[in-house]
Amino acid sequence: MLNNTVTQSNLRRRIKLRSYLTSYVMILPAIIFLLIFTIYPMGKLIQLSLWQGNAANAYKKFQGLENYRQILTVRREFKNALINTGVYTAAIVVLLISFSVIFAVWMQKDRKINNLAQSAFFVPHLVASVSCAFIWSWIFSTDTSGLMNAFLKLFGVPARNWLGSSKTAMICIIVMNTWKSIGYYALIILSALKSIPAEIYEAARLDGSHNSKTFLKITLPMLSPQLFMLLITITTGSFKVFDSIRIMTNGGPGTSTQVLCMFIYEFAFNRPNSLGLACAGGVMLMLILILITLFDFKSLEKKVHYQ
């Protein structure tokens, strides 16, 4: 009798162990790849940021925190890249969020033209940044075939070197990227708009609420979870901008459109013995992304209205 219960519990344990083993086999490949290609490199990056070296020999000389001191106080490049990225991000956040709400409200009704508009606004999001950047750099170019100048000439506006001037280059990049992403974010807002129950609007109408008041007091608060999510996605996304700027201006003219990712790219492989500086820049970028996410959560979560 006793013997029987022992073997039974033994058996049950063996079945359980086998089930655990099956589970581990299922998740093992995913976990191994994630550890090798994201978690481990992150640790490695921090380690590399304490050394001086290059791609062939990454650990030439131990530097301690010297690399951080270099990029934060001695070298101008990092600060310049940080400021440029900040300006770009601020502009993109304001433009994308306000226009995506306007577009979404504008396309809200179920009509054929609105379905068409959704597709038209959304297409640029699917197309490679490289392609978009090439098309727009031609539009802004100073060649006689540059469309922007040709168009403005119709109104008597003199030709400008849009991408070649440090005053306008960043504006061109912001215009291009706003055009590229607006349809996507408008779509997210639109599907949130459609999930707001009609009764709420009905009640507001019966209470004699005006359109603008309804929008401010009902629509916007009801959209706040999505707006909040958009804010985080757009800010962190713009801090990682690279492709479009690399094609359109490559950081120029001068360093007026140099952004953080370009700083890291430049210093990693294109300059002698500056791999550690690039890694320090990378760690800083990672810190900034974490801070933005935390800050956004802290400051906005209280104000967000969850349904």
Place this chain on the structure above:
Amino acid sequence: MAMKDLQIKRRLRNYLPNLPSDILKIIIMLIFVFPFYWMFITAFKFYNEAIQTPPTLWPVNFTFSNFTNIWEMEVSFTRYFINSVVVTASIIVMQLVIMVPAAYAFAKRDFPCKGILFGVVLVAFMIPGQVTYIPIYLMMAKFKLIASLWPQILPFAANAFGIFMLRQSFKQIPDELIESARLDNATETQIQTRIMLPMCKSAMVTIALFSFVSHWNAYFWPLVMTNNEKYRPLTMYIEKIKDAEYGLIWNNIMAANVILVIPVLIFFFFASKKIIQAFAYNGVK
């Protein structure tokens, strides 16, 4: 007759307030798609016409020569095109094979350290490739893999975002369904392929679509992971033919652009509703 007239009048009266807004909408739509229209027609123009002022809005002399040009150039686009196809397809297949069992185990099975392991997935999801590429490059160089397509494929074999999304939708499948399948002696693989996947088709399609678009369009990663023309994808080809050697031959550049953009646009043309739904749904989540 009079009745019908009245009806039309009423309809018109109802529609009229919409007219200014609709006209503005159409103008903005045209502005939005114009850059692509410009790309397409330039790809079919001769050089002289492409840079002519004032520009022509439709090719006067229609030509396919730009496509044959970039086909016959010393650096032909075929090599790059094949690289793009191989890399994108391998990533999607590998992700699928690795992601499905992992998402299933996280959603429906119990095991020790589940929380910590899922934490690994979430943390990995937050870490951007823009900072990890330096150590990954060094790793690839150490294993002598830089002269191959692997550096563009392996780092994306496990898709943290996909595992997370798929787990969410697996969770919504009732446990009873799985239990009864187990009673019918279904193996774990059968449960995944016969029950879970068919019920989560739309989530799968969304994830595959995201992977396709982001890896087909990838520029940064191949730029930092390759140093040999033989392993570069189509996105880098366009930059290549822009080089000083050839000058800015816009009609050739736009033809190469068309080849890069067409597969994505074809997908969008046939499934725009599904795609728009997928992207919007993902945003709401």
